Amino acid sequence: MNRPAAPADAPVLTAERLGVRFGRHIALRDVSLSIPRGRIVSIIGPSGCGKTTLLRCFSRMNELVSGARTSGTVHFAGMDLYGPDIDPVEVRRRIGMVFQKTTPFPKSVFDNIAFGPRASGFAGDLQGLVEEALTDAGLWSEVADDLDTPALELSAGQKQRLCIARTLALKPDVLLLDEPTSALDPEATARIESIIRALSPRYTIVIATYNRWQAARLSDMTAFLDRGELLEYGLTETLFTNPREARTESYLTGRTQ
Amino acid sequence: MTRPPSRRDPVGTACRVAAIALLVVFLVFTAYLGYTASQVVNIDFLREASSGVAVSAGIGPALAGTIWLLLLTAVLALPIGIGTAIYLEEYAPRTRVTAVIESVAANLAGIPSVIYGIVGLALFVRALGMGPSILAGGCTLAVLALPVVIVSSRTAIRGVPEGLRLAAYGLGATRWQVVRNQILPAAGPGILAGCCAAFTRTAGAAAPLLVLGTATFMSFAPQTPAHPLTSLPTQIFAWATRSQEEFAALAAGAALLLLLLLLAMNLVGALVVRRLNGASR
Numbered sequence: 001m002n003r004p005a006a007p008a009d010a011p012v013l014t015a016e017r018l019g020v021r022f023g024r025h026i027a028l029r030d031v032s033l034s035i036p037r038g039r040i041v042s043i044i045g046p047s048g049c050g051k052t053t054l055l056r057c058f059s060r061m062n063e064l065v066s067g068a069r070t071s072g073t074v075h076f077a078g079m080d081l082y083g084p085d086i087d088p089v090e091v092r093r094r095i096g097m098v099f100q101k102t103t104p105f106p107k108s109v110f111d112n113i114a115f116g117p118r119a120s121g122f123a124g125d126l127q128g129l130v131e132e133a134l135t136d137a138g139l140w141s142e143v144a145d146d147l148d149t150p151a152l153e154l155s156a157g158q159k160q161r162l163c164i165a166r167t168l169a170l171k172p173d174v175l176l177l178d179e180p181t182s183a184l185d186p187e188a189t190a191r192i193e194s195i196i197r198a199l200s201p202r203y204t205i206v207i208a209t210y211n212r213w214q215a216a217r218l219s220d221m222t223a224f225l226d227r228g229e230l231l232e233y234g235l236t237e238t239l240f241t242n243p244r245e246a247r248t249e250s251y252l253t254g255r256t257q
Numbered sequence: 258m259t260r261p262p263s264r265r266d267p268v269g270t271a272c273r274v275a276a277i278a279l280l281v282v283f284l285v286f287t288a289y290l291g292y293t294a295s296q297v298v299n300i301d302f303l304r305e306a307s308s309g310v311a312v313s314a315g316i317g318p319a320l321a322g323t324i325w326l327l328l329l330t331a332v333l334a335l336p337i338g339i340g341t342a343i344y345l346e347e348y349a350p351r352t353r354v355t356a357v358i359e360s361v362a363a364n365l366a367g368i369p370s371v372i373y374g375i376v377g378l379a380l381f382v383r384a385l386g387m388g389p390s391i392l393a394g395g396c397t398l399a400v401l402a403l404p405v406v407i408v409s410s411r412t413a414i415r416g417v418p419e420g421l422r423l424a425a426y427g428l429g430a431t432r433w434q435v436v437r438n439q440i441l442p443a444a445g446p447g448i449l450a451g452c453c454a455a456f457t458r459t460a461g462a463a464a465p466l467l468v469l470g471t472a473t474f475m476s477f478a479p480q481t482p483a484h485p486l487t488s489l490p491t492q493i494f495a496w497a498t499r500s501q502e503e504f505a506a507l508a509a510g511a512a513l514l515l516l517l518l519l520l521a522m523n524l525v526g527a528l529v530v531r532r533l534n535g536a537s538r
Contacts, residue, residue: 064426067349093429105439115438116428163424170429248485 012037012204018072027053030231031230033127042215044209045225051208053175059095060088085131096172102178114152116170137165138195157188177207224248293511319492321478328393338406365404373401374468389470392482402455409451413444446457446530453526463490487517
């Protein structure tokens with residue numbers, strides 16, 4: 001897969017009539033949306049609305065769950081991610097995902113960051129790549145002295161930045177962040193948010209978050225999902241100040257429906 | 258938090274008494290074995306072959322036989338057992354066939370070992386023409402160990418946090434890379450502990466080997482797996498069933514040796530488990 005040259009704002013990911021079911025449970029229904037290149041897009045909605053499922057569609061992670069079925073298409077740089085000759089492993093190397101539950105591998109900081117590049121057979125300057133990824137994730141200054149530190153000894157905020165760095169080391173085109181700050185205190189959250197801002201526009205970033213204010217603070221565009229359906233999608237400012245749908249408005253204002 | 262049970266804690270006191278009673282039973286048991294065995298056990302006992310004359314009888318061939326059997330069991334049961342567990346947990350689609358394999362493996366672990374002997378006799382000794390050899394014994398014990406290895410390895414693999422799997426897949430690892438780099442290191446201590454349990458079960462098994470047909474008088478130590486079958490548990494059985502008192506002492510000596518062997522094996526296993534656990538932190 002070659003890296004396509006495309007102008008900013010051209011869609012990098014386009015989902016069309018995307019649906020996901022787990023056995024009989026329908027998690028996502030008929031979702032169509034485009035993610036513009038180099039922007040930050042938030043997916044918000046009440047818990048269980050399908051945020052995580054939608055995010056996982058973009059890196060073909062849902063198929064690791066038994067009984068999961070995906071319908072519709074997702075185009076990435078002009079090719080169908082769910083096409084017959086597409087290798088999901090290759091997809092995940094180009095569309096990196098950071099999961100809600102922070103899970104450093106029980107290895108050193110270095111080995112955590114080097115895991116992805118090693119898995120894909122990276123043959124270049126691994127040391128440099130690790131340093132770059134850690135720098136981009138704002139962790140380098142804290143761990144530079146001892147990259148052999150076991151990752152499990154880091155603080156919660158550092159672990160989350162490690163997980164972001166680990167994904168950045170793949171040099172992905174798109175970064176998917178699932179609830180990146182849900183387990184963090186306000187200070188660590190602010191830190192992660194400033195890192196996310198700094199990573200844009202080099203990376204296209206999609207964030208699933210239960211925290212609507214985080215979406216308002218960070219993202220250029222926001223999608224509102226409810227019960228597996230995409231109710232509204234547009235510029236963050238428009239969606240927050242002038243929502244089209246009544247349900248969006250009641251979610252944003254915290255009113256019960 | 259651990260603290261000594263208070264006097265008003267009857268359950269705690271009862272449990273403590275039970276634990277101490279167990280220790281006492283074990284010590285008395287070992288002491289009795291040791292005392293009985295002390296009349297015969299010396300360096301020659303370890304080297305000499307079994308004999309009809311109690312004074313000159315030794316355990317050499319039987320000990321060598323048991324070591325051969327353990328090696329064969331390890332070579333056969335570990336790759337097949339751990340491989341099956343990995344397949345069932347990480348590769349196999351959830352179909353009816355895998356459900357059947359799973360329940361077969363789980364139920365086989367509960368079948369009495371003598372039944373494995375009967376199957377081994379029909380399959381390895383007769384149908385495959387191995388005769389009552391160490392090879393046939395090793396194959397039978399491997400089959401006996403397999404379900405325990407599979408079930409405990411699966412439990413260990415299932416205990417690996419789902420987050421580790423997801424994170425590794427999310428970083429573009431192939432299935433095998435996930436298994437090799439994340440699952441096996443994380444599940445390793447559990448798998449090893451299960452294998453130790455399986456080995457203890459097989460190393461002490463006399464019944465299946467007796468069914469296969471064992472040699473209880475062997476004048477030289479087995480050099481190859483084609484050698485006639487002999488082992489510590491079956492030698493103990495042969496001596497213990499003789500009427501003369503000297504043979505009871507020989508049986509006690511052999512039993513003590515078997516216990517020490519199992520103890521040493523489990524100790525090494527526990528040390529390695531601890532080491533692995535330490536390394537993953």
